[in-house]
Amino acid sequence: xxxxxxxxxxxxxxxxxxxxxxxxxxxxxxxxxxxxxxxxxxxxxxxxxxxxxxxxxxxxxxxxxxxxxxxxxxxxxxxxxxxxxxxxxxxxxxxxxxxxxxxxxxx
Amino acid sequence: xxxxxxxxxxxxxxxxxxxxxxxxxxxxxxxxxxxxxxxxxxxxxxxxxxxxxxxxxxxxxxxxxxxxxxxxxxxxxxxxxxxxxxxxxxxxxxxxxxxxxxxxxxxxxxxxxxxxxxxxxxxxxxxxxxxxxxxxxxxxxxxxxxxxxxxxxxxxxxxxxxxxxxxxxxxxxxxxxxxxxxxxxxxxxxxxxxxxxxxxxxxxxxxxxxxxxxxxxxxxxxxxxxxxxxxxxxxxxxxxxxxxxxxxxxxxxxxx
Numbered sequence: 001x002x003x004x005x006x007x008x009x010x011x012x013x014x015x016x017x018x019x020x021x022x023x024x025x026x027x028x029x030x031x032x033x034x035x036x037x038x039x040x041x042x043x044x045x046x047x048x049x050x051x052x053x054x055x056x057x058x059x060x061x062x063x064x065x066x067x068x069x070x071x072x073x074x075x076x077x078x079x080x081x082x083x084x085x086x087x088x089x090x091x092x093x094x095x096x097x098x099x100x101x102x103x104x105x106x107x
Numbered sequence: 108x109x110x111x112x113x114x115x116x117x118x119x120x121x122x123x124x125x126x127x128x129x130x131x132x133x134x135x136x137x138x139x140x141x142x143x144x145x146x147x148x149x150x151x152x153x154x155x156x157x158x159x160x161x162x163x164x165x166x167x168x169x170x171x172x173x174x175x176x177x178x179x180x181x182x183x184x185x186x187x188x189x190x191x192x193x194x195x196x197x198x199x200x201x202x203x204x205x206x207x208x209x210x211x212x213x214x215x216x217x218x219x220x221x222x223x224x225x226x227x228x229x230x231x232x233x234x235x236x237x238x239x240x241x242x243x244x245x246x247x248x249x250x251x252x253x254x255x256x257x258x259x260x261x262x263x264x265x266x267x268x269x270x271x272x273x274x275x276x277x278x279x280x281x282x283x284x285x286x287x288x289x290x291x292x293x294x295x296x297x298x299x300x301x302x303x304x305x306x307x308x309x310x311x312x313x314x315x316x317x318x319x320x321x322x323x324x325x326x327x328x329x330x331x332x333x334x335x336x337x338x339x340x341x342x343x344x345x346x347x348x349x350x351x352x353x354x355x356x357x358x359x360x361x362x363x
Contacts, residue, residue: 042164051177
């Protein structure tokens with residue numbers, strides 16, 4: 001349970017980083033995540049996260065026509081989203097440092 | 108342009124998600140947005156040879172709940188059905204009685220009918236939520252949906268029975284009062300149909316009155332007529348609600 005919670009927080013940060021690079025739609029994000037190695041999580045997991053991030057004003061969305069099929073919802077980062085991303089990055093660097101330190105000491 | 112359709116399993120999941128969110132009192136527009144987004148995702152995923160299980164995980168129920176918990180509950184999307192059910196079931200009695208004379212009801216019957224209408228609506232919504240979340244088969248779905256309809260009929264039967272035994276104060280509306288109520292109901296129904304852009308009220312009224320009217324020509328006794336027409340009416344209304352929710356997929360551009 002708590003592992004899932006932690007995972008969600010990490011995926012939140014990764015989604016922000018992916019969107020920061022270029023605006024993209026859900027399927028692209030899922031593909032990116034899986035390409036980077038997050039292939040054990042089910043793709044749909046990102047939607048509740050995106051919904052929350054949108055509600056919190058971290059991302060906005062815009063509908064664009066696609067070459068095939070229905071319109072796609074593209075996500076963009078807001079200023080708050082930028083801020084959340086840099087917060088995440090500094091927390092992550094800190095966390096990584098701590099975890100590495102512990103592992104090095106204990107082994 | 109021809110478009111490849113979603114697999115049956117994905118199609119059912121999207122339908123069930125829509126019903127689940129609707130019966131959980133979520134906002135119509137938000138339901139439309141998320142179901143369209145997921146539909147697009149499933150579409151693209153299936154074209155790339157992925158199965159729905161890779162998208163929504165092992166438990167559709169949990170996935171639906173995780174989506175639902177990120178949406179704010181907005182009972183306004185229900186609001187159009189609540190007065191409909193209450194006035195619909197009341198107009199059943201009221202219009203029927205108006206044909207025979209003036210309106211005169213016991214307090215118990217008025218309260219009983221109100222409570223029953225709310226329970227009926229709540230029960231149907233609860234049943235929809237249950238069947239959608241648990242992804243039951245179509246046949247099970249039908250029987251589960253019949254349950255609240257059946258239960259609410261027992262309740263109204265009980266109300267009528269108790270009302271015939273225990274006398275509570277009567278409210279007599281007189282000729283003018285009765286016609287005012289009748290007219291008010293008629294106006295309400297017309298305005299409501301226009302506002303809500305739905306044919307559900309005419310359907311409801313026909314479901315309520317046509318069987319009664321037709322049965323009055325039969326030789327059944329009054330109680331049998333009453334019960335039979337009520338059964339027919341509520342099954343029709345239940346089916347219509349079912350049809351409406353299923354149709355809520357609205358402007359979906361699926362081409363066969």
